[in-house]
Amino acid sequence: MEVRVVETEKERNDAFHVRHTVFVEEQNVPAELEIDEHEDKAIHFVAYDQNAPVAAGRIRVLSELAKVERICVLHDYRGTGLGFLLMNAIENHANQLRLKGAKLNAQISAVGFYEKLGYRIVSEEFMDAGIPHVTMTKDL
8 A cells, every 4th residue: 555645637637536435435425525625736646556546635734734635445444553654654744744733523433543543622612514423633
């Protein structure tokens, strides 16, 4: 497995494909909400198994924070450690940018995953795209 910072149009399309599969097809997020106005400013990541894209995510730099967004792993790759590999690559990139922390809005079903990575809940539960979330943060 290899996680890459997206540099080419193909890698970007691969990341979007994984996101569409997980969020739109699997979780029924409206397609018009999945791709948003932040795509061109975000730093995108895509993970590959051989040449097949299997996980994706992005960050936006907000002041001294990495706003971690759109983290997703294809169904068949969940529970393999790929999510940890992806998040580690994202956090390493944020460290290279000298960012002081990371913030994300986690689906309630993923809170345990992020807690294992050292994130802590800092908000009440809220709905986003019809899915319950909480905001979580971590010092880097």
